[in-house]
Amino acid sequence: MTPKQPSSWKRVSVTLCLLGLLALLVAWPLGGLFWDVVPTKHGEWEALRRILVNNDLQESAIRSLLIALTACALASILAVPLAFAAVRSTPLARGTIIALGILPLFTPPFVSAMVFGRLSEVLSDLGLSMTQASAGVFDDHLLLILTYASHFLPFILFSLLIRLTTIDRSLQETARNLQASRWKIWRTVTLPQAAPAYAFGACVALLKMLEDVGAPLMLGHNDLLAPQLLSGLHLGSEQGMRLAIAAALVLFTISALIVLLAWHPLSRATSSTATGKQPLRWRRGPAMRLVSVGLILAVGAVSLGPLAWLVVLSLGGGTSGKLWPTLSAHNFTAALQSALPSLPPSLTFAALTGVMVMLLSTLAAVLYRPSTRSGRSVRFAVNTLFAVPGLVLALAYWEMIGQYRESWPGITLFALISVVVLKQIPLAQHLFNGPLRELRNGGLTSAANLGSAASARSLGISIPTLSGAMGGAFAIGLAAALSELSAVLVLLQDREIPFAVQVYHTLRTVGQGPIGAALGVFLAGLLAAALLAVYAQLRRPWRQAHPVNRQTANALAEMV
Amino acid sequence: MSDRDGVRLALERAGVTIDHREILRHIDLQVPRGELLVILGNTDSGKSTLLRAIAGLDPLSSGELHIDGADVRRLRTEWRGAAMMMQNFPLWPNRSVSGNVAFGLEQQRMKRSVRKLRIQHALARVGMLDFRRHWPWQLSDSQRQRVALARTLAAGARLNLLDEPFSTQDEQHRRGLAQMLKQLHQDQETTTLIAARDGQALVPIADRVAVLHDGRMQQLGTPQALYDTPSNRVVAETMGRANLIEGETEHVGEQTLFRAAGDLVIPLFDGALVRPRKGTAFFRPHDLRPVCEEQATRENQVCFSGRVDHVEFLGGVIRYALKTGDIKLWMDQARSDDPQMPRVGQQIMVGLAPEKIRILDA
Numbered sequence: 050m051t052p053k054q055p056s057s058w059k060r061v062s063v064t065l066c067l068l069g070l071l072a073l074l075v076a077w078p079l080g081g082l083f084w085d086v087v088p089t090k091h092g093e094w095e096a097l098r099r100i101l102v103n104n105d106l107q108e109s110a111i112r113s114l115l116i117a118l119t120a121c122a123l124a125s126i127l128a129v130p131l132a133f134a135a136v137r138s139t140p141l142a143r144g145t146i147i148a149l150g151i152l153p154l155f156t157p158p159f160v161s162a163m164v165f166g167r168l169s170e171v172l173s174d175l176g177l178s179m180t181q182a183s184a185g186v187f188d189d190h191l192l193l194i195l196t197y198a199s200h201f202l203p204f205i206l207f208s209l210l211i212r213l214t215t216i217d218r219s220l221q222e223t224a225r226n227l228q229a230s231r232w233k234i235w236r237t238v239t240l241p242q243a244a245p246a247y248a249f250g251a252c253v254a255l256l257k258m259l260e261d262v263g264a265p266l267m268l269g270h271n272d273l274l275a276p277q278l279l280s281g282l283h284l285g286s287e288q289g290m291r292l293a294i295a296a297a298l299v300l301f302t303i304s305a306l307i308v309l310l311a312w313h314p315l316s317r318a319t320s321s322t323a324t325g326k327q328p329l330r331w332r333r334g335p336a337m338r339l340v341s342v343g344l345i346l347a348v349g350a351v352s353l354g355p356l357a358w359l360v361v362l363s364l365g366g367g368t369s370g371k372l373w374p375t376l377s378a379h380n381f382t383a384a385l386q387s388a389l390p391s392l393p394p395s396l397t398f399a400a401l402t403g404v405m406v407m408l409l410s411t412l413a414a415v416l417y418r419p420s421t422r423s424g425r426s427v428r429f430a431v432n433t434l435f436a437v438p439g440l441v442l443a444l445a446y447w448e449m450i451g452q453y454r455e456s457w458p459g460i461t462l463f464a465l466i467s468v469v470v471l472k473q474i475p476l477a478q479h480l481f482n483g484p485l486r487e488l489r490n491g492g493l494t495s496a497a498n499l500g501s502a503a504s505a506r507s508l509g510i511s512i513p514t515l516s517g518a519m520g521g522a523f524a525i526g527l528a529a530a531l532s533e534l535s536a537v538l539v540l541l542q543d544r545e546i547p548f549a550v551q552v553y554h555t556l557r558t559v560g561q562g563p564i565g566a567a568l569g570v571f572l573a574g575l576l577a578a579a580l581l582a583v584y585a586q587l588r589r590p591w592r593q594a595h596p597v598n599r600q601t602a603n604a605l606a607e608m609v
Numbered sequence: 610m611s612d613r614d615g616v617r618l619a620l621e622r623a624g625v626t627i628d629h630r631e632i633l634r635h636i637d638l639q640v641p642r643g644e645l646l647v648i649l650g651n652t653d654s655g656k657s658t659l660l661r662a663i664a665g666l667d668p669l670s671s672g673e674l675h676i677d678g679a680d681v682r683r684l685r686t687e688w689r690g691a692a693m694m695m696q697n698f699p700l701w702p703n704r705s706v707s708g709n710v711a712f713g714l715e716q717q718r719m720k721r722s723v724r725k726l727r728i729q730h731a732l733a734r735v736g737m738l739d740f741r742r743h744w745p746w747q748l749s750d751s752q753r754q755r756v757a758l759a760r761t762l763a764a765g766a767r768l769n770l771l772d773e774p775f776s777t778q779d780e781q782h783r784r785g786l787a788q789m790l791k792q793l794h795q796d797q798e799t800t801t802l803i804a805a806r807d808g809q810a811l812v813p814i815a816d817r818v819a820v821l822h823d824g825r826m827q828q829l830g831t832p833q834a835l836y837d838t839p840s841n842r843v844v845a846e847t848m849g850r851a852n853l854i855e856g857e858t859e860h861v862g863e864q865t866l867f868r869a870a871g872d873l874v875i876p877l878f879d880g881a882l883v884r885p886r887k888g889t890a891f892f893r894p895h896d897l898r899p900v901c902e903e904q905a906t907r908e909n910q911v912c913f914s915g916r917v918d919h920v921e922f923l924g925g926v927i928r929y930a931l932k933t934g935d936i937k938l939w940m941d942q943a944r945s946d947d948p949q950m951p952r953v954g955q956q957i958m959v960g961l962a963p964e965k966i967r968i969l970d971a
Contacts, residue, residue, distance in 0.1 A: 219699040222666050225686040226693040227713035227764050241703035
């Protein structure tokens, strides 16, 4: 049982500052955006009703939701058995699954979409149409679904894998001792433990798919909710702005409903019951081995395929309907020349974002205490950020800073950083669950009992313990800033900075495909470096302590 | 192994190797049906591994394992009919206290009303009936352990394997639960193996006791046999406080002497004659009595003269620690109002009959 604890005035005041900051950066702009569409006269009500019941908007919303749900289901079909296979397989096989599983995160969705698009063109020329495979159910959205399914597969895979590796093995062993069959153990012990983790991964993936604009635009699908918001904004007219705000309202409502339905898995830190022992492994028969090998091959195809195809495209292959016309590394030189000027400001922007994500997520995680009202308020406020699509927040900022954009150019960059940072905090704070649990389970109390001063406790115990998670949060912010496109397209529109926008524009320019693909390879390299930094950070200090720590650290490291 | 012998569990030269480390070696054990066997041993002695191997959670690397005469080495855990309570007493967090206890009964497809009754009985036995609607996270460690015990016992398996069932219980609960376990064991006629570090509450209810050390079975027998005639100093120390004096035996004429450090010489009774020259003289604290020199000579007792170093109060018994040169001796005396009872710092003479001294392997 967790005893109720009084909050110290210092903690309450820092909490209030953080809550105030979130209100200022989220509630105010969003309120301002939606307040504008609240009608004041009879005629305006009618205009709003007309926009909201607009068939196009309704169809877009339904289509977006269906595509996201289908992609999520498709990713789950591979990710769920893969996670179960990984947790019960040999360390080598598990390492292979993890290494392959993380690859889709190296390419942003719009790059993956381009890769799938070009692949589809080549296959069509060879008489193997991918879109026909959907039998007309999703018209020509199959490529988009495949893009999302492959890109967001790691979210489900690693979220589930972490949970499965931290389930206490003796919970399953006890059930076996009480004569429960494998099916019964899976249904009554494993599934209830793993289901929230699956829901977490699936919901985060779903929310990210709904707010993504890069992949639909790359594949030419303007009939989805997020692209409609963007095209409404780009119209520049009052009618266009009204359409954008209406789309934003619908997108926000759908996201909020998803978060509301999945509040429990999104908001609660899954408690690790790990005992440091390997997860329970059943005796593996030939059939099980065959299934495992099949799953590894499948994830290999899904992960390595697009990356390999991207490299082929960057070398000049896959163009003009021919698979290998002339392969040349010249595109890389051209891409490097065009990328060099935008890299330093892009990296500065990414570093700034990383630092902000690190600071705010650390603060949010440290302030959270389930036993105090202020702690719970922080966790509640941070988790509600899941419900705010970055695209909608960017639109709110665009609307709010409209008149200051010309006179103070820096405010746009500030708005962009705010959007990217605010979107990463809810995810980044989960990195701190493990180390903080260890600290609160006795580390700090023991030090205090031994007469250690508060400053010594911070320097000697808290900061070293949290440093891995802090580094991880920084790298998450860095990776998010490097691959962010939706918010950039709203706030900066046609600028070539950050780097992801340059890649996007180059890929959409006729005749620049191979150079765009080469830029995509550079971007994938940067993202890979950032994500490997997260992994390296999470394997640092506190994993050394004892087996429980090590296992949780590994599990967290695997997540990214 | 035949089931007709009335043997529920039989292990023959069983060994367990995990990660290239030999945890158990050459374990021979036969447990008759209806017996309550307590396995004692220090940390890392292999007690838990032995229970896990019997339950089928860790495979045997060598030897044989029979339950009711059937070779179960290749039989899955869930089909062995052995219910095990784990050392860390895990409870499923998604099930209430009642739900946890019900789990084993659900496998038996019994009527809901009967199941409910058995859950209530099981929880009442461990004093947790009032908590049946609670969730595991609402319970203390001690309460969680009692629920895990109730869950294991409620399953009514033919073989109960309990790993440290009372480790978090206070003394009062320990005694109460031990008595409950004995009673239940007699009522249900099941076979129970209990692994524990501390046998204080468990040895009194055990039919037999086994002592494990470093993965090997040291001795197996009734509690009294292990207490009085331990095979080595590990068993002697495991079964209770013991006086153990290192030294070596030698024959002087027709008499056998045990010569310890500090020129302490103990004449041995013929029955204590042993093969090894080096060994450990062993006797229990209650064998020592304060004596005067005359009485010692008259009764041919072995005497030690020492100073009372400190006194431990054990309720009905007072335990004295005596310093005799470099040797520390323990003496238990029934508590009395006698003003002549030894005091701390007092020089006293204590003695015991030579036949009480046993020489154990060094």
